[in-house]
Amino acid sequence: MAGPAGAVPEAAGGAPRSPRAYARRWVFLLVVSLLSCSNATLWLSFAPVADIIAQHFLLSMAQVGWLSLIYLVVSIPFGILAIWVLDSVGLRGATILGAWLNFAGSMLRALPCVAAWVPNTFAFFMGGQSLCALAQNLVIFSPAKLAALWFPEHQRATANMIATMSNPLGILVANVLSPALVKKGEDIPLMLGVYSIPAGLACLLATVCLWESVPPTPPSVGAASSTSENFLQGLKLLLQNKAYVILAVCFGGGIGIFSSFSALLEQILCANGYSNAQGVLIMVLLTVLTVRPEVPSSSTCQHGEDPLDWTVSLLLMASLCTLFTCVLVLFFHTPYRRLQAESAGPPLPWTCAPELRAPPEAPGSAPPAQRLQEPPGPASCLQEPKDSLRL
Numbered sequence: 001m002a003g004p005a006g007a008v009p010e011a012a013g014g015a016p017r018s019p020r021a022y023a024r025r026w027v028f029l030l031v032v033s034l035l036s037c038s039n040a041t042l043w044l045s046f047a048p049v050a051d052i053i054a055q056h057f058l059l060s061m062a063q064v065g066w067l068s069l070i071y072l073v074v075s076i077p078f079g080i081l082a083i084w085v086l087d088s089v090g091l092r093g094a095t096i097l098g099a100w101l102n103f104a105g106s107m108l109r110a111l112p113c114v115a116a117w118v119p120n121t122f123a124f125f126m127g128g129q130s131l132c133a134l135a136q137n138l139v140i141f142s143p144a145k146l147a148a149l150w151f152p153e154h155q156r157a158t159a160n161m162i163a164t165m166s167n168p169l170g171i172l173v174a175n176v177l178s179p180a181l182v183k184k185g186e187d188i189p190l191m192l193g194v195y196s197i198p199a200g201l202a203c204l205l206a207t208v209c210l211w212e213s214v215p216p217t218p219p220s221v222g223a224a225s226s227t228s229e230n231f232l233q234g235l236k237l238l239l240q241n242k243a244y245v246i247l248a249v250c251f252g253g254g255i256g257i258f259s260s261f262s263a264l265l266e267q268i269l270c271a272n273g274y275s276n277a278q279g280v281l282i283m284v285l286l287t288v289l290t291v292r293p294e295v296p297s298s299s300t301c302q303h304g305e306d307p308l309d310w311t312v313s314l315l316l317m318a319s320l321c322t323l324f325t326c327v328l329v330l331f332f333h334t335p336y337r338r339l340q341a342e343s344a345g346p347p348l349p350w351t352c353a354p355e356l357r358a359p360p361e362a363p364g365s366a367p368p369a370q371r372l373q374e375p376p377g378p379a380s381c382l383q384e385p386k387d388s389l390r391l
Helices: 025-044 047-057 061-114 121-139 142-150 153-181 185-209 221-225 231-239 242-270 279-288 311-331 337-343 368-372
Strands: none
Touching (some): 025 185, 047 061, 047 153, 047 185, 061 142, 061 185, 061 231, 242 311
């Protein structure tokens, strides 16, 4: 049974175990990646076909927009709660909870298409999206923790990249697959059913294949020596960390712009003749800045409303991207403490003398070269640990 986080397991005789990587870490990575990808497709499944959704279910474009915007609204109050859940119940419990919320949300969205008695289609769509939004808070915080707890230092960046990039991959899938599946209103049930399949598979794998939150033996020196602050104390330390605040503002702003653009892309393109959500403030602001065009446009929007001119909104989006990038490049300078800690290697098992000097030569003693071949302590005292040579 795995000990508490940060504790170094001991082998027989009380000596600390060497770091070890387990093959099942790849199963954990697969589950988290599939769950993240599925959650992103559920988020944006309505946005690329917003006009058809609005026309078929007699909804306004604002209602369809809220089906994507709800993800960002839910993340504000429940994002911090999700961090507490990850620290309290562990990575396995949080992943299973997120997988079940994601699957339940995908099924609730599809209910209006298979049950004719549903009185309010929008309520079921919004309820399903809200459950998926709750799952997203647990999903997007998992990759870094998974990489730190399960992968050795030379694989940590790769694992983090795979799990993190699964989310934009899901966004890409939604933007390609939704228009391909939905040509008319009658195709919407097929789209909702297709997106439920990976959600169900991720839920099954998370429930059956994930056995523990942390491996029995840490995979790296950093994982073995890592500790967690009290939750509230940790938040206080973060707010006092200048580098973290800069990173949060710039990275959060970029994610907000990207999310807003993804949710509004179809509405922007159809107004300009092309056929098939910080983020909350950005999406609302982009919508407010739109105006009615003065001249007729080559609109392909099918929702029956007059198209909008998104020029000012897109210029604002580009300006914000430039601002966040400049602030990040100019002011974000921070040491990589985890890499520094691991490059130092594990502590030596006993304290060596600061200097090894040959004692004064006595009559009849062995030559100096011979005496240096017989050190007074373990051989590790004569050499630096190999880990200390790594950068």
